[in-house]
Amino acid sequence: MTREGRQGRANATPVLSVRDLIVEIPTRAGTVRPTDGVSYDIRAGEILGVVGESGAGKSMTGNAVIGLLDPPARIAGGEILLNGERIDNLSRDKLRKVRGRKIGMIFQDPLTSLNPLLTIGDQLTETILEHLPVGQPEAQERAIAALEEVGIPAARARIDSYPHEFSGGMRQRVVIALALCAEPDLVIADEPTTALDVSVQAQIIALLKRLCREKGVAVMLVTHDMGVIAEAADRVAVMYAGRLVELGPVREVLTRARHPYTAGLMASTPLASLGHRRLRQIPGAMPRLNALPPGCPFNPRCERAEDKCRQPPAPGLEACEGRAACWFPLTPDAEESAA
């Protein structure tokens, strides 16, 4: 599909639409919701950063979208639409044909994501042959092209190499090539740089940005690294205790946070773009999912919390212009005093 084609369609329908997604895990201590009422869109050629602490539900959302929730976790409510069509209720086999073909996924650790006993060429061609109507020679050529695209030098010569013959950064490039080789519309990158050296991280982020721009794919970039978000994302979704607490353009959210949690997160993150300043921490810790406080889940740690925050219902994004799930959001001007 051409770039124009993708972008033309992009104006009409977002590539990915998540609507009020609820993921539930039944446990002995009751049912918990690692993802609770999350909604967002990703358009073609756009990178949405999903950020939050460990256990905030970022990865769970990504896994739900690609249909890889580990039982007993399950989608308990909401809709997932890919190019306007629901995919959360597809049969196993139809969902399998969406995975890889329509949605590519990149995992955190490139050292363990590749099968050590198969050559990278085998792994690429098996994916291509599974999803695209091409023969073995064509698949081989496409595999080489995919490797060249992600910047593997001498791709033709290295296609028969095994994963252990590549460095960590090169392996993550191979993983990206694998995720993209069947030309998906959406790529879910789950902590793609966390396991890499800092210098390699920057290369991988640059690669993701370039591929997103050139191929017009939508990218869901799941990370806990604010620096990666600032560098790569167009828009950012901040998650806390399974809920979406803030959603907006990256520049806006990073410099003029409206939700007190986002503001606290920014104040505790060293970012070159915000200059030298003292880092502050948010008091307390994120509550466990089976012990959420009533009302806004952030209220026990929030300086601005009032009685309304401690009573149900919890605020949604509509509480503050579709931007922040907070009854008493920070005003854009108050940002300096809060941070």
Place this chain on the structure above:
Amino acid sequence: MLAYIIRRVFQSALVLLIVGLVAFAMFRFVGDPVDNMLGQERTQADVERLRQQLGLDQPFPVQYWRFLEQAVQGNFGLSYRQGRPVSDILIERLPATLELAFVSGLFALAFGIGLGVFTAIRRKGFAANAIMTLSLIGVSLPTFLIGILLIYVFSVELGWLPSFGRGEVTRIGGWTTGFLTESGIKALILPAFTLGLYQMTLIMRLVRTEMLEVLRQDYIRFARARGLRERAINFRHALKNTLVPVITITGLQLGSIIAFAIITETVFQWPGVGLLFINAIQFVDIPVMAAYLMMISVMFVGINLIVDLLYFAIDPRLRVDRSAGKAT
């Protein structure tokens, strides 16, 4: 690679020498062959003369040295009991044992891997759990008991299969085979099942455990995320990764199939080398015992060597020159 093989062959030779030494140190505790050979009517002079003739008056390291001297020339001496060359007797008996071991090994591998994969993939299904429970029986019941039970059911009660012997055999050159006649194949079923059952359950449980471990790996998850078919994930991605530890155990087990054939051969009166060895112990037939033990150790050592070489075939990471260092 060549250096590795040479080193391994050298190590193997050392192992063989030590096995022989231990064996010879123990032979004198088995009994005195002279008692059996001369019978009741004998004089002390007869005993002394025969001892001297057989070299039994020498300390065991000297006996062992003589054995080695002869053995490297391919001469394993004469059986005390049968008075024929030991090598002839062994070669005559070997096909029976090898055919039995081959069939039970094949049975153990095919069913062990198949059921192991099945129970891992359907680990919560009823059939998988039933198989796992039944496999405990295979692991815990002693071989001779299973053999006797099978004889009772299939030979005595049902009368379907013979309870002892090899049936009719066909002679092809120096090899006798039971594969070509109906009675030969029938006679093979019970002993092969008995001998292979333990190995089969062992391989099955091992494959299942390894498979469950591998199915949790990131690359399996990544394979799913790429939309590959379950069959490709299970058999192409997962099974291959379980094979390295499975080959280790299976290789050693195949060696012990030949060695443990002793019990099965005794139960089913199978005319193989195991039965020969048991009879040799009763008669303190030292040349036969020595040759048998050396033969078994050669097999074990050889299988081990083959197993190690198979690793290279399966796991590309081992093929890298060590000096090159690894990226991880």
